[in-house]
Amino acid sequence: MTSKQDPFVLFNPSKAQKTGSDRRTGRNDNPLVCQICFKPFGTNRALREHIGDFQLEAQQLTARLLEAQAHLPSLDSQHHAVSNCNMEACHSDNDGSSDDGGADNDQDDDGDENDASSGDCVPGWEDHTGLQCPYPVCKKRFKKRQGLVRHFQLHLPCYEICVYCRDSFHRVRPFLRHQCIAKTRGDDKAKVFYTKERCAQLRRYANETLHQMLAPEDTSHERTRKRGHEAMGECEHRSSKVPMATVDHGADQRPPIEDNLPGDGFRNDVHRSMQPAPILSLPNEPATPANTFNTGLSIPFPFSQMT
Structure with missing residues (x-):
């Protein structure tokens, strides 16, 4: 007897049909x-x-x-940074193009106010009446420090990337002037803080580097002045060690011994109040300084009576 039965099929949930709610x-x-x-x-x-x-x-x-x-310097980038590209950038950019270092049209970043601020200013720059670019192949002159700082930022190489548009920069000035369109699209406080702090660091780095390149002349004058002060101090130190001409340091400074000592009156009173003790003397005793001293003083020593 045969019976027709349905085959057993394992239920697979992944192949099950989903309902509308699912x-x-x-x-x-x-x-x-x-x-x-x-x-x-x-x-x-x-x-x-x-x-x-x-x-x-x-x-x-x-x-x-x-x-x-990108911050790691390479030989090719370093050679490119000190090559004629800097000179081309100097002539192509309007920053400090005039000899008076005056009008430039930098209205795009806040670095212009920070360049002239007292926080980034290096002491002693006001003493330079005629400021000249210290770059070896550039001899442009400026009347204002602000113009020289902006111009020198064109020579100074850097390796920076914009955190918004990922554009790379190899000189400080273009990075400071960069106005990224993508900056206004997001409100990332970390990126804003990083960009602001990095620009401030680059400005300080440019000012310190420029001051070091302008400092050799001032340093030589300072060294000469310092050596003069040291020579004067050494002369004064030597003069303090020279003995006075009125003092004879080779002679004996001890006071002479006088025969009439101020204790003679006291010794006479002692002789009246005390019995003189016998002085012990040897028949063939040679004259010694101690005996001579005791004889001259004529002071009896009571210790001779002690046994």
Whole structure:
């Protein structure tokens, strides 16, 4: 006897048809697991957002790595920085193009006010009446320090990348003047703080480098003045050690011994109040300074009576 039976089929939840509510909520009985951290998620949307966070973090780390690599100087970039490109940039840029170092049309960054501020100013620059660019192949003169600072920033190489548009810069001045359009699109306080602090560091670095290149002449004068003060101090020190001509340091400064000592009256009173002790003397005793001293004083020593 044969009976017709339906074949047994294993139920697969992943192949089951979804209802309308499942499609709307995105619910799935099969748990979704991240292949990186193996964290389960209930919906595909949550898993995609989680993966997107990982991808964003990877992009940020890659950008930071490229930024760090861009700061590493290479031989080609150094040679390019000191070549004629700087001179071409000097003639192509309007900063400090006139000899008076005056009018430039920098209205795009806040570095102009900071360049002339007292915080970045190096003491002693006001003493320079005629300021000349210390770059070897550039001898432009300026009447104002602000014009010289802006001009010198064109010569100074750097390796900077804009954190907004990822554009690279190899000189300080273009980086300070860079106005990124992408800067207004986001409100990332960390990027704003980094850009502001980095620009301030580059301005201080440019001012200190320029001051060091202008300082050799001032340093030579300072060294000459310092050596003069040291020579005067050495002369005064030597003069203090010279003995006075009225003092004879080779002679004996001890006072002479007088025969009439001020204790004679006291000794006479002692003779009246005390019996004189016999003085012990040897028949063939040679004259010694001690005996002579005791005889001259004629003071009896009572210690001779002690046994």
